[in-house]
Amino acid sequence: MIKRLERALVAAMLATVLGFGLAGTAQAQANNRLAMLTEGTGNITVGRTTSAPIGYVQFCAQNPADCGHGNGRGGRIQLDAADYAQLRKVNDDINARIQPLTDLEHYGEVERWTYPDDGYGDCEDYVLLKRRTLISLGWPAETLLIAVVRDKKGDGHSVLMVATDHGDLVLDNQEAEILPWYDTGYRYVKRQKQGDPDAWVSLGDVGAPATVGRN
Numbered sequence: 001m002i003k004r005l006e007r008a009l010v011a012a013m014l015a016t017v018l019g020f021g022l023a024g025t026a027q028a029q030a031n032n033r034l035a036m037l038t039e040g041t042g043n044i045t046v047g048r049t050t051s052a053p054i055g056y057v058q059f060c061a062q063n064p065a066d067c068g069h070g071n072g073r074g075g076r077i078q079l080d081a082a083d084y085a086q087l088r089k090v091n092d093d094i095n096a097r098i099q100p101l102t103d104l105e106h107y108g109e110v111e112r113w114t115y116p117d118d119g120y121g122d123c124e125d126y127v128l129l130k131r132r133t134l135i136s137l138g139w140p141a142e143t144l145l146i147a148v149v150r151d152k153k154g155d156g157h158s159v160l161m162v163a164t165d166h167g168d169l170v171l172d173n174q175e176a177e178i179l180p181w182y183d184t185g186y187r188y189v190k191r192q193k194q195g196d197p198d199a200w201v202s203l204g205d206v207g208a209p210a211t212v213g214r215n
Contacts, residue, residue, distance in 0.1 A: 042167020042180045043076070047202035050190050053148055053212065055113035055124060060198065062114075066132065067198055069141060074194025077143050079164040087162065087178055090133050091171045098126055100173070111212075124158040124212055126173040131160055147191035147203070148212055149184075156212035159184075161191060 060067035077083060101120040103112045115132065116125040124146070131144045143163045151157040151174065160171040161181060168181045175184065188203035 042182065043163065044161070044168050044181050044188065044203060046191070046193070047204065049193065050200050050202045052198065052200045053113075053190075055111045055212070056146065056200075059113035059128070066128075070193075070196040070198070071140075071142050072195045074142050074163070075140065077139070077162065077164045079166050083164075084178075086137065087134070087169070087171065090130060090137070091178060092176070094126060094130050094133065095173050095176070098129065098173075122212075123173055127158050127160045127171075130171050134162075141197065142194055145192045145194065145197070148189045149186040150189065152185050157186070158212045159186070163194060 097119065098116045099120050100122060102122050103109050106112075106120055106122075113124045113128065114121070115128055121129075127146050131141075131146065134144055135141050139162075145161045145163060145168075147159050147161045147170075149157050149159060157174070162169045162171065170179050170181050170184050170186075172179075172184065181188065190200050190202055193199040193201045
């Protein structure tokens with residue numbers, strides 16, 4: 001309870017500074033959306049340890065302070081309406097602010113995971129920025145998990161999965177809504193392991209894409 005209160009206080013202070021405060025309408029919408037989520041029944045089943053995406057490995061080599069730091073346990077956020085509204089605000093803001101651009105167009109490389117600090121990026125860059133922003137707002141890193149999927153076209157794609165007591169929720173630059181993982185229509189390949197984010201675990205689809213965000 002104390003830790004949750006501390007997180008809420010940190011989030012409130014940073015939200016004021018960063019402009020992530022909640023208007024009345026946003027709060028009401030968050031209340032309604034949260035009520036539609038089934039509590040405790042939507043966390044994805046994970047499999048064996050698997051290889052980390054090469055883009056993630058290279059990102060960690062260049063940004064070691066933003067990797068590791070697992071708690072060895074994992075955990076779930078006890079999601080309330082204010083938390084959900086903050087997730088929605090961060091997701092909406094970054095999706096609107098960052099313009100999509102493939103790594104090949106952007107850097108002349110097939111795959112590069114990095115922060116989209118110049119305002120352009122592909123899917124994994126959106127994910128990295130969302131994760132960093134939520135951590136700065138007090139969200140536990142162990143609940144913010146980068147995942148690789150096959151999107152509705154079968155292309156490699158990356159999303160941010162948030163482990164909550166209302167299930168694993170997906171923040172996505174291809175979809176405006178924050179959805180439970182099973183409502184996205186995606187095939188899940190792998191994601192960071194809870195409690196040990198530099199390790200990755202299989203999520204069932206064995207056809208791992210060589211790269212993500214090419215389209």
